[in-house]
Protein backbone atom coordinates (compact mmCIF):
# COMPACT_ATOMS: atom_id res chain seq x y z
CA UNK A 1 0.00 0.00 0.00
CA UNK A 2 1.33 3.41 -1.00
CA UNK A 3 1.07 6.26 1.52
CA UNK A 4 1.66 9.82 0.37
CA UNK A 5 1.22 12.26 3.22
CA UNK A 6 1.53 16.05 3.37
CA UNK A 7 3.67 16.15 0.22
CA UNK A 8 5.41 19.30 -0.95
CA UNK A 9 7.29 18.93 -4.23
CA UNK A 10 8.05 20.62 -7.52
CA UNK A 11 10.72 21.41 -10.04
CA UNK A 12 13.67 23.49 -8.88
CA UNK A 13 12.27 26.54 -7.10
CA UNK A 14 8.77 26.01 -8.53
CA UNK A 15 6.63 24.31 -5.95
CA UNK A 16 3.81 22.33 -7.59
CA UNK A 17 2.36 20.15 -4.80
CA UNK A 18 1.28 21.85 -1.58
CA UNK A 19 0.62 19.60 1.42
CA UNK A 20 -0.95 16.83 -0.67
CA UNK A 21 -2.18 13.73 1.14
CA UNK A 22 -3.53 10.92 -1.02
CA UNK A 23 -6.12 8.55 0.44
CA UNK A 24 -5.13 4.89 0.52
CA UNK A 25 -7.09 2.20 -1.27
CA UNK A 26 -6.96 -0.66 -3.74
CA UNK A 27 -7.68 1.67 -6.66
CA UNK A 28 -7.10 5.39 -6.05
CA UNK A 29 -8.01 7.97 -8.68
CA UNK A 30 -6.21 11.31 -8.93
CA UNK A 31 -8.44 13.86 -10.64
CA UNK A 32 -8.06 17.51 -11.59
CA UNK A 33 -7.69 19.93 -14.46
CA UNK A 34 -4.62 20.20 -16.68
CA UNK A 35 -1.70 21.54 -14.71
CA UNK A 36 -3.21 20.61 -11.34
CA UNK A 37 -0.17 18.51 -10.45
CA UNK A 38 -1.42 14.98 -11.18
CA UNK A 39 1.55 13.87 -13.26
CA UNK A 40 3.92 15.46 -10.77
CA UNK A 41 2.31 13.39 -8.00
CA UNK A 42 2.79 10.17 -9.99
CA UNK A 43 6.42 11.07 -10.77
CA UNK A 44 6.93 11.59 -7.08
CA UNK A 45 5.33 8.23 -6.28
CA UNK A 46 7.76 6.34 -8.52
CA UNK A 47 10.74 8.43 -7.38
CA UNK A 48 11.48 10.58 -10.43
CA UNK A 49 11.18 13.65 -8.25
CA UNK A 50 11.77 13.90 -4.53
CA UNK A 51 9.55 15.67 -2.01
CA UNK A 52 10.90 18.68 -0.11
CA UNK A 53 8.48 17.70 2.68
CA UNK A 54 6.14 14.85 3.49
CA UNK A 55 6.03 11.08 3.92
CA UNK A 56 6.32 8.50 1.14
CA UNK A 57 5.78 4.97 2.43
CA UNK A 58 5.21 1.71 0.55
CA UNK A 59 4.15 -1.40 2.41
CA UNK A 60 5.21 0.25 5.65
CA UNK A 61 8.70 1.18 4.43
CA UNK A 62 9.94 4.76 4.09
CA UNK A 63 10.86 4.93 0.39
CA UNK A 64 11.21 8.73 0.12
CA UNK A 65 14.89 8.54 -0.77
CA UNK A 66 14.76 5.33 -2.85
CA UNK A 67 15.62 5.58 -6.57
CA UNK A 68 12.94 4.55 -9.11
CA UNK A 69 14.64 1.22 -9.92
CA UNK A 70 14.61 0.31 -6.22
CA UNK A 71 10.91 1.15 -6.07
CA UNK A 72 10.29 -1.10 -9.07
CA UNK A 73 12.17 -3.86 -7.24
CA UNK A 74 9.83 -3.30 -4.26
CA UNK A 75 6.81 -3.91 -6.52
CA UNK A 76 5.88 -0.58 -8.08
CA UNK A 77 5.39 -0.10 -11.83
CA UNK A 78 4.81 3.16 -13.72
CA UNK A 79 3.16 3.69 -17.09
CA UNK A 80 3.73 7.33 -18.08
CA UNK A 81 1.47 9.35 -20.35
CA UNK A 82 1.75 8.94 -24.08
CA UNK A 83 1.61 5.23 -25.00
CA UNK A 84 5.34 4.78 -24.81
CA UNK A 85 7.05 1.87 -26.54
CA UNK A 86 10.19 1.21 -28.55
CA UNK A 87 8.78 1.88 -32.02
CA UNK A 88 11.53 0.11 -33.95
CA UNK A 89 11.11 -3.09 -31.94
CA UNK A 90 8.25 -5.54 -32.46
CA UNK A 91 5.51 -5.99 -29.90
CA UNK A 92 7.14 -9.23 -28.75
CA UNK A 93 10.60 -7.65 -28.50
CA UNK A 94 9.16 -4.85 -26.38
CA UNK A 95 7.75 -7.46 -24.00
CA UNK A 96 10.96 -9.51 -24.03
CA UNK A 97 12.98 -6.45 -22.99
CA UNK A 98 11.25 -6.65 -19.63
CA UNK A 99 10.65 -10.41 -19.43
CA UNK A 100 14.08 -11.77 -20.41
CA UNK A 101 16.09 -12.73 -17.39
CA UNK A 102 12.98 -13.28 -15.29
CA UNK A 103 12.52 -16.81 -14.06
CA UNK A 104 9.00 -17.11 -15.47
CA UNK A 105 9.56 -14.69 -18.37
CA UNK A 106 7.76 -16.72 -21.04
CA UNK A 107 4.77 -17.41 -18.79
CA UNK A 108 4.57 -13.73 -17.90
CA UNK A 109 4.54 -12.71 -21.57
CA UNK A 110 1.92 -15.36 -22.40
CA UNK A 111 -0.33 -14.07 -19.61
CA UNK A 112 -0.24 -10.55 -21.07
CA UNK A 113 -0.82 -11.78 -24.64
CA UNK A 114 -3.88 -13.62 -23.33
CA UNK A 115 -5.04 -10.45 -21.58
CA UNK A 116 -4.57 -8.26 -24.68
CA UNK A 117 -5.51 -10.25 -27.82
CA UNK A 118 -4.44 -7.38 -30.11
CA UNK A 119 -0.87 -7.75 -28.84
CA UNK A 120 -0.91 -11.46 -29.63
CA UNK A 121 -2.28 -10.72 -33.09
CA UNK A 122 0.41 -8.12 -33.78
CA UNK A 123 3.27 -9.82 -31.89
CA UNK A 124 5.64 -9.49 -34.86
CA UNK A 125 4.57 -5.97 -35.85
CA UNK A 126 6.84 -3.03 -35.00
CA UNK A 127 5.39 -1.15 -32.05
CA UNK A 128 5.64 2.09 -34.02
CA UNK A 129 3.02 0.70 -36.40
CA UNK A 130 0.50 -0.23 -33.71
CA UNK A 131 -2.47 2.05 -33.02
CA UNK A 132 -2.19 4.38 -30.03
CA UNK A 133 -4.53 2.14 -28.06
CA UNK A 134 -2.55 -0.98 -28.84
CA UNK A 135 0.66 0.79 -27.85
CA UNK A 136 -0.99 1.76 -24.58
CA UNK A 137 -1.92 -1.87 -24.01
CA UNK A 138 1.71 -2.78 -24.76
CA UNK A 139 2.92 -0.24 -22.21
CA UNK A 140 0.55 -1.68 -19.58
CA UNK A 141 1.56 -5.25 -20.50
CA UNK A 142 5.25 -4.37 -20.06
CA UNK A 143 4.53 -2.96 -16.63
CA UNK A 144 2.50 -6.00 -15.60
CA UNK A 145 5.31 -8.35 -16.62
CA UNK A 146 7.26 -6.97 -13.67
CA UNK A 147 4.49 -8.47 -11.45
CA UNK A 148 3.84 -5.23 -9.58
CA UNK A 149 1.92 -4.87 -6.35
CA UNK A 150 1.07 -1.32 -7.40
CA UNK A 151 0.52 -0.09 -10.95
CA UNK A 152 0.77 3.67 -11.49
CA UNK A 153 -1.10 4.76 -14.60
CA UNK A 154 -1.00 8.27 -16.08
CA UNK A 155 -4.01 8.94 -18.33
CA UNK A 156 -4.13 5.46 -19.86
CA UNK A 157 -7.14 6.23 -22.06
CA UNK A 158 -6.05 9.65 -23.32
CA UNK A 159 -6.33 10.02 -27.09
CA UNK A 160 -7.38 6.43 -27.68
CA UNK A 161 -10.24 5.11 -29.80
CA UNK A 162 -13.37 4.16 -27.80
CA UNK A 163 -13.24 0.39 -28.43
CA UNK A 164 -9.80 0.12 -26.88
CA UNK A 165 -10.72 2.56 -24.12
CA UNK A 166 -13.35 0.04 -23.03
CA UNK A 167 -10.78 -2.80 -23.06
CA UNK A 168 -8.29 -0.78 -21.03
CA UNK A 169 -10.99 0.20 -18.53
CA UNK A 170 -11.95 -3.46 -18.23
CA UNK A 171 -8.31 -4.36 -17.53
CA UNK A 172 -8.03 -1.73 -14.80
CA UNK A 173 -11.18 -3.06 -13.14
CA UNK A 174 -9.74 -6.60 -13.30
CA UNK A 175 -6.43 -5.70 -11.68
CA UNK A 176 -7.86 -5.07 -8.24
CA UNK A 177 -9.35 -8.57 -8.36
CA UNK A 178 -5.87 -9.89 -9.14
CA UNK A 179 -4.46 -8.28 -6.03
CA UNK A 180 -2.78 -5.39 -7.87
CA UNK A 181 -3.34 -1.88 -6.50
CA UNK A 182 -3.73 0.99 -8.94
CA UNK A 183 -2.92 4.69 -8.66
CA UNK A 184 -4.75 6.20 -11.61
CA UNK A 185 -4.73 9.62 -13.23
CA UNK A 186 -7.71 9.75 -15.55
CA UNK A 187 -9.69 12.45 -17.36
CA UNK A 188 -12.81 10.29 -17.70
CA UNK A 189 -14.29 11.09 -14.31
CA UNK A 190 -17.19 8.64 -14.67
CA UNK A 191 -14.92 5.68 -15.27
CA UNK A 192 -12.29 6.78 -12.74
CA UNK A 193 -14.88 6.94 -9.97
CA UNK A 194 -16.44 3.63 -10.99
CA UNK A 195 -13.04 1.95 -10.72
CA UNK A 196 -11.79 3.79 -7.64
CA UNK A 197 -12.18 2.89 -4.01
CA UNK A 198 -11.07 6.41 -3.13
CA UNK A 199 -10.26 9.57 -5.04
CA UNK A 200 -8.49 12.88 -4.60
CA UNK A 201 -9.16 16.03 -6.63
CA UNK A 202 -6.17 18.35 -7.06
CA UNK A 203 -6.51 22.03 -7.91
CA UNK A 204 -3.38 24.14 -8.46
CA UNK A 205 -1.38 21.58 -6.49
CA UNK A 206 -3.66 21.60 -3.44
CA UNK A 207 -6.15 18.92 -2.39
CA UNK A 208 -9.58 20.27 -3.33
CA UNK A 209 -11.50 17.18 -2.27
CA UNK A 210 -11.12 13.53 -1.28
CA UNK A 211 -13.76 10.87 -0.97
CA UNK A 212 -14.91 7.36 -1.68
CA UNK A 213 -15.33 6.23 -5.28
CA UNK A 214 -18.52 5.05 -6.90
CA UNK A 215 -20.76 6.64 -9.48
CA UNK A 216 -22.61 8.66 -6.83
CA UNK A 217 -19.44 10.70 -6.24
CA UNK A 218 -19.42 12.12 -9.78
CA UNK A 219 -21.66 15.11 -9.03
CA UNK A 220 -19.59 16.14 -5.99
CA UNK A 221 -16.37 15.82 -7.97
CA UNK A 222 -17.72 17.80 -10.91
CA UNK A 223 -18.80 20.52 -8.49
CA UNK A 224 -15.32 20.58 -6.90
CA UNK A 225 -13.83 20.90 -10.36
CA UNK A 226 -16.51 23.41 -11.39
CA UNK A 227 -17.37 21.56 -14.59
Ligand SMILES: Nc1ncnc2c1ncn2[C@@H]1O[C@H](COP(=O)(O)OP(=O)(O)OP(=O)(O)O)[C@@H](O)[C@H]1O
Pocket residue numbers: 011014016032033034035036037038039040041
Ligand atom coordinates in the same frame (compact mmCIF):
# COMPACT_ATOMS: atom_id res chain seq x y z
N1 LIG B 1 9.56 19.35 -15.81
C1 LIG B 1 8.93 20.42 -15.35
N2 LIG B 1 9.59 21.54 -15.00
C2 LIG B 1 8.95 22.62 -14.51
N3 LIG B 1 7.62 22.68 -14.30
C3 LIG B 1 6.91 21.61 -14.64
C4 LIG B 1 7.50 20.42 -15.18
N4 LIG B 1 6.52 19.51 -15.40
C5 LIG B 1 5.37 20.10 -15.02
N5 LIG B 1 5.59 21.36 -14.56
C6 LIG B 1 4.58 22.29 -14.04
O1 LIG B 1 3.97 21.69 -12.91
C7 LIG B 1 2.58 22.00 -12.89
C8 LIG B 1 1.77 20.71 -12.77
O2 LIG B 1 1.99 19.92 -13.95
P1 LIG B 1 1.51 18.41 -14.06
O3 LIG B 1 2.00 17.88 -15.38
O4 LIG B 1 1.88 17.68 -12.83
O5 LIG B 1 -0.07 18.59 -14.08
P2 LIG B 1 -1.19 17.59 -14.53
O6 LIG B 1 -2.30 17.76 -13.56
O7 LIG B 1 -0.63 16.23 -14.71
O8 LIG B 1 -1.62 18.19 -15.92
P3 LIG B 1 -1.80 17.48 -17.34
O9 LIG B 1 -3.13 16.83 -17.30
O10 LIG B 1 -1.73 18.65 -18.28
O11 LIG B 1 -0.65 16.52 -17.53
C9 LIG B 1 2.28 22.80 -14.15
O12 LIG B 1 2.23 24.15 -13.80
C10 LIG B 1 3.46 22.52 -15.03
O13 LIG B 1 3.74 23.60 -15.88
